[in-house]
Amino acid sequence: MIDRLEFLIALASEQHFGRAAEACGVTQPTLSAGIKQLEGMFGVMLVQRGSRFIGLTEEGERALEWARRIVGDARAMRQDMDAMKHGLVGHIRIAAIPTALAMIAMLTTPFRAQHPDVRFTVLSRTSVEALAQLENLEVEAAVSYIDNEPLGRVSVVPLYRERYRLLTSADSEFGQRDHVTWAEVGRIPLCLLTPDMQNRRIIDKLLRASGTEPAPTLQSNSMIVLYAHVRTGRWSTVMPAKLAETLGLTDAVRSVPIVDPEETHTMGLIVPDREPMTAMTSALVKEAKRLAKVLEPSLAAGAESLRPRPIV
Amino acid sequence: MIDRLEFLIALASEQHFGRAAEACGVTQPTLSAGIKQLEGMFGVMLVQRGSRFIGLTEEGERALEWARRIVGDARAMRQDMDAMKHGLVGHIRIAAIPTALAMIAMLTTPFRAQHPDVRFTVLSRTSVEALAQLENLEVEAAVSYIDNEPLGRVSVVPLYRERYRLLTSADSEFGQRDHVTWAEVGRIPLCLLTPDMQNRRIIDKLLRASGTEPAPTLQSNSMIVLYAHVRTGRWSTVMPAKLAETLGLTDAVRSVPIVDPEETHTMGLIVPDREPMTAMTSALVKEAKRLAKVLEPSLAAGAESLRPRPIV
């Protein structure tokens, strides 16, 4: 039964019977039959039938929600039983947005000190991709904004607030200032993330609110690229303070707080809302809470509350 | 896989391989092998092996939590797909505590008007039994106290507050009063529910707080028994106002508010906290919210809030 549900998930994700089958490690007829079995068992069509894959039916979409949940729990159960066997052993995959990548080390390093047999995969993703991967069980956790775009059915641990800095060379127009306004930032040429990144959208919004149309002279989906350009002394960029600290400043590069408005956005660890949590997830959550206490005590205090009872 | 998990649940509930097998509709060797397969798949012992069933291991208990969840979701998925097929058809089982039994009709009647193909089973249970049955997937919903003893992983819809009345004959000591105190109630002979009922424990606590030791002259686990005794004109009892209204008063029986302290306890509909909810559950929740608005507008207002995002 559960393997059929995996077929459905794969089919929805690949939108193609053959590729879905390959992803599941079975042949196409097997996957085809599996879907047909689900349809028979429920007595409803799940996929729109045509000469090729068109899409799921309404019932199929609903079934997909359940399938994701059940398959997710089944995998979590496996992981959890493994953890009961050997202590925490295994693999955590984390999807993080580019501006959060540098701080992941603050999470993974103390975690590994406590659980040496856990391996990590950290993926750079847009916030939308990160949530999608969490949903599709392709990662165990995500680090992204938790106060902006709507999240799905997840639990969050607030980690810190992003405060923005202008990174610019010491001898540039604002290189010696102790703060600049967004309006001023808007006047100089910038390297920024690509617009699929939420950080870029936030910066765009702040620039527009201050009356300038964002027109970066260079954009990339990697912070490394932006930073490398700033290091040449000829470019500027905007990045969160935490990230600027991690990258380290040189004599040539200064980090200038941007004010007016001094807007902040909260970053957090996002994990599937599953009860019981797997031992792995709950260890990660525990570490994240500890980290939050260090990074931003005010946030952490609020997050200490127990899980509220859902009132529907 | 899922059927094996059902084996585990049945085994935990029956504490006996043979009976568990029967409950699952398989033979004992099949169930035995199923459990062994789970153990093999996870690489851990789930049951304490001995000449007879002793209990689950620690890992087994943990696995049981997951199994309940996964099996519950799988059943919910089936129900939900059925509902998508024919509209709302099927069976809702509700466990309610005795003092709430009368108001169930206010939930089921309008529900059935909208969904004529749904059948109901309403079971009278103690609050502890009701929650256990909800947990074991033996009922779809419960109606019980939501502000006293801790609930499990469930969603609640507050319905109304229980306010207590003395039901007594018109010609008895307090028959003409417009209120009595708990201390006064403690002085007269009462028929009360048995102590396994939470309502009884609440009343006991209130009586003790007012300085009398509860010593009912008759106790029963059925409100009907209590009411029948009061109707004879020779007995008194304490019951929630809502229930007293439903049973209807005669000239001979009066309902006197009890004050000092005028304590109230909240009753609510309790359903599994599952996302997505089945069509059935969500229709029931919707009806319960509507009912709450009629019964106790102040409560309903608070309950309108969306499900809070869990912050762990």
Add this chain to the structure above:
DNA sequence: TGGAGCGATTGAAAATTGCTATCGAAGCTG
């Protein structure tokens, strides 16, 4: 010490599963 109860084991029958090969419909191309 013998019987009853419980769970494990065994071997054979039955059911299910998954594969290869192939088909037919639809879309694309020259």
Add this chain to the structure above:
DNA sequence: CAGCTTCGATAGCAATTTTCAATCGCTCCA
């Protein structure tokens, strides 16, 4: 529009898995 490709469905067959009836061995208790 013929030929080619892609996609999903179907058929037949081999392998695996599942289930059951029968029975065994252990333990507890009378």
